[in-house]
Amino acid sequence: MDQAERCRRGRIVLIDDDAEILAAVTSLLELEGYLCETYASALDYLGQLGAPRRCPPGPCCVLLDVMMPDLDGLEAQRRLAGLDDTPLLLMSGASGVQEAVTAFRAGALDFLIKPIEAETLLEAVEKALAVSRARQATRARTQDQSRRLAALTPREHDVAVRVARGKLNRVIGEELGLALRTVKLYRQRCLEKLEASSTADLIRILQEEDP
Amino acid sequence: MTGQESNLNYLSLGLIDLLLPLLIWVVLARLRSPVVALWCLGSVLGAGSLLLAGRGGVLPGRIFDSASNLMDFMSMLCIIQALRLDQKVPWRFRWLAVASLGYLLLYEFTRQAQGYLTLRMALVPFVALILLLQAVGWAWLIARRQRSAGALAIAGAHLLLAGSMVYILAGLFLPRSGALACTRDGSGLMDMVGLLAAFASDVGFIGIALDRSVRGWQEAAATQARLEERQLLGNQLAHLDRQRGFGLVAASLAHELNQPLTAILASAQAARRGTAAKRLDPAQSLDLLDKVILNSRRISRITERIRSFIRPSEPHPGPVDLGTITREMLDLLEPDLQRHGIQVAFPTGGEPVLVQGDAIQLSQVVLNVLRNAIEAVQLVEGRSIQIQLSRSGGVAVLGIHDSGPGLDPEVVLRAGTPYFTTKDQGLGLGLSISIAILRHHQGSLILRNAEEGGAWVDIRLPLLAAGAALA
Numbered sequence: 172m173d174q175a176e177r178c179r180r181g182r183i184v185l186i187d188d189d190a191e192i193l194a195a196v197t198s199l200l201e202l203e204g205y206l207c208e209t210y211a212s213a214l215d216y217l218g219q220l221g222a223p224r225r226c227p228p229g230p231c232c233v234l235l236d237v238m239m240p241d242l243d244g245l246e247a248q249r250r251l252a253g254l255d256d257t258p259l260l261l262m263s264g265a266s267g268v269q270e271a272v273t274a275f276r277a278g279a280l281d282f283l284i285k286p287i288e289a290e291t292l293l294e295a296v297e298k299a300l301a302v303s304r305a306r307q308a309t310r311a312r313t314q315d316q317s318r319r320l321a322a323l324t325p326r327e328h329d330v331a332v333r334v335a336r337g338k339l340n341r342v343i344g345e346e347l348g349l350a351l352r353t354v355k356l357y358r359q360r361c362l363e364k365l366e367a368s369s370t371a372d373l374i375r376i377l378q379e380e381d382p
Numbered sequence: 383m384t385g386q387e388s389n390l391n392y393l394s395l396g397l398i399d400l401l402l403p404l405l406i407w408v409v410l411a412r413l414r415s416p417v418v419a420l421w422c423l424g425s426v427l428g429a430g431s432l433l434l435a436g437r438g439g440v441l442p443g444r445i446f447d448s449a450s451n452l453m454d455f456m457s458m459l460c461i462i463q464a465l466r467l468d469q470k471v472p473w474r475f476r477w478l479a480v481a482s483l484g485y486l487l488l489y490e491f492t493r494q495a496q497g498y499l500t501l502r503m504a505l506v507p508f509v510a511l512i513l514l515l516q517a518v519g520w521a522w523l524i525a526r527r528q529r530s531a532g533a534l535a536i537a538g539a540h541l542l543l544a545g546s547m548v549y550i551l552a553g554l555f556l557p558r559s560g561a562l563a564c565t566r567d568g569s570g571l572m573d574m575v576g577l578l579a580a581f582a583s584d585v586g587f588i589g590i591a592l593d594r595s596v597r598g599w600q601e602a603a604a605t606q607a608r609l610e611e612r613q614l615l616g617n618q619l620a621h622l623d624r625q626r627g628f629g630l631v632a633a634s635l636a637h638e639l640n641q642p643l644t645a646i647l648a649s650a651q652a653a654r655r656g657t658a659a660k661r662l663d664p665a666q667s668l669d670l671l672d673k674v675i676l677n678s679r680r681i682s683r684i685t686e687r688i689r690s691f692i693r694p695s696e697p698h699p700g701p702v703d704l705g706t707i708t709r710e711m712l713d714l715l716e717p718d719l720q721r722h723g724i725q726v727a728f729p730t731g732g733e734p735v736l737v738q739g740d741a742i743q744l745s746q747v748v749l750n751v752l753r754n755a756i757e758a759v760q761l762v763e764g765r766s767i768q769i770q771l772s773r774s775g776g777v778a779v780l781g782i783h784d785s786g787p788g789l790d791p792e793v794v795l796r797a798g799t800p801y802f803t804t805k806d807q808g809l810g811l812g813l814s815i816s817i818a819i820l821r822h823h824q825g826s827l828i829l830r831n832a833e834e835g836g837a838w839v840d841i842r843l844p845l846l847a848a849g850a851a852l853a
Binding site (some may be wrong): 189191192194196198199202203264285286288289292 | 637640642644645648649655656669670673676677721
């Protein structure tokens with residue numbers, strides 16, 4: 172299975188201070204066709220986040236050990252959550268009720284107890300990747316819309332905002348000091364630039380942009 | 383009554399009297415002491431005196447009379463000396479010799495000198511009376527002090543004999559009172575009294591000796607039992623403390639065990655899934671199996687470490703390298719040290735620093751001190767523990783210096799008292815057990831605050847001489 176195919180299936184970031192665990196879990200996940208990246212500490216992972224990615228885009232999740240020496244898993248979770256929306260799975264030894272509660276409150280997708288059953292792990296990973304896919308799709312759409320909105324001239328934007336508020340062309344013309352014909356022209360251009368099929372579609376796009 | 387018959391009586395009485403000390407000597411074979419020897423010597427001398435008296439008609443009376451009297455006198459001295467020695471206040475033996483000689487001279491003088499008939503007749507019973515009263519006094523003292531019926535019998539017997547001497551003296555000085563001016567003729571009341579007294583006091587003496595030995599055994603047994611109990615309690619406490627110590631590191635160990643277990647489970651399940659789906663080549667299978675083996679060995683090393691620490695074994699003294707046990711305990715605490723971000727500096731290398739002792743008990747001391755240090759440094763930022771192992775004179779010093787807040791003066795003063803603790807959890811037995819263990823090894827534990835801050839604990843133990851270790 173080649174790298175690109177693995178990337179499409181899902182990239183899993185493993186963070187654990189135990190090299191044996193990294194190797195074993197990697198074997199398991201790679202057999203299932205995922206791509207694994209391993210880090211001995213959360214700091215290592217955080218350190219390389221800015222670097223350019225070799226892998227083509229695809230779903231991604233982070234599997235993080237809670238008990239680690241230099242940066243505690245829960246603290247790492249807080250820092251990661253501030254950086255991006257990659258779904259987080261936490262794993263820990265048995266004694267972590269309090270840890271689990273904290274982790275879930277901070278938005279962890281699942282909390283796995285070591286030693287982890289393969290089924291449990293794969294299920295959790297698949298769920299996390301599904302979440303990741305959904306988030307990436309949403310993000311792609313919003314990014315696309317933002318790009319389209321940015322193509323509007325300031326005047327066109329003013330008109331579009333007012334259309335979205337449900338104002339009549341006449342009122343918009345009066346507010347902006349434009350002729351009715353000009354308002355209609357801008358309105359038509361807005362629909363074209365935002366690739367909106369109808370006025371209702373335009374309203375939806377603007378509401379998503381600035382709820 | 384003829385002289386022959388009288389002599390025969392003397393002989394038989396003398397033989398009976400001779401048998402008694404021999405009997406004592408045999409019966410008390412395992413309890414022989416100077417006291418027993420003196421007593422038996424006294425009894426033998428008494429019997430000898432009787433035997434000699436019995437030869438009176440056969441051999442020239444003069445020498446035998448003197449010898450008989452002297453032996454009688456010495457017999458009494460021996461008896462008294464035995465009683466006094468028993469009470470640890472013996473006369474000097476040289477004075478006994480002088481007294482015997484003096485008595486002999488006095489007796490000879492009264493025999494040579496004419497006109498002292500009454501004095502001569504009175505001398506022997508009078509001296510005997512004084513000696514008998516001495517014996518009664520000491521026997522009575524022993525009877526009172528030790529509540530011994532045997533000593534009471536001795537006192538009674540000698541009192542009886544003293545009574546008979548009074549009777550003789552009365553016969554001498556008060557002829558009209560009806561008392562007989564009797565001498566020892568081997569047939570009369572006197573001799574029966576003598577025999578009875580000898581018998582009673584010898585049996586009494588055996589009673590004292592047996593009584594005392596039984597009491598001695600009982601006391602020895604009780605002491606031994608107390609000692610064993612204390613030893614057992616100490617071992618149990620030490621074991622309890624070890625278990626508690628183990629309980630404190632158990633949480634970290636659980637994590638430590640979980641890591642290889644996680645690796646094993648993941649590898650095995652990867653192998654299983656891969657094989658089931660025919661997606662594994664042989665090299666990959668072998669790799670996964672190797673991971674299972676490797677991590678299983680990791681687990682067995684961890685459990686071995688724990689087991690050797692909690693095993694409640696009898697102390698096994700031998701040469702112990704303080705460096706080795708310190709490293710072992712640091713290994714045991716490694717998860718804790720990592721979790722709390724504690725830097726440990728322990729310059730190692732160089733020769734082993736050997737002391738004589740039980741490795742597990744000494745490990746326990748090191749663990750207790752390290753655990754205290756770990757707890758102390760958690761209260762501050764910049765957590766570090768410096769460990770130094772050095773030799774100073776004939777002493778090995780393991781210094782453990784933490785960067786914690788240091789000790790209160792009150793703590794320095796009271797640390798080591800059982801049940802004194804500044805921690806919320808804990809019995810407060812850790813340090814006192816450590817101190818007890820070190821004392822048992824002729825070592826000590828010194829607590830102080832370092833000048834640069836933090837607590838400094840020195841574990842001091844006598845160095846095992848290099849030659850002794852090699853030998």
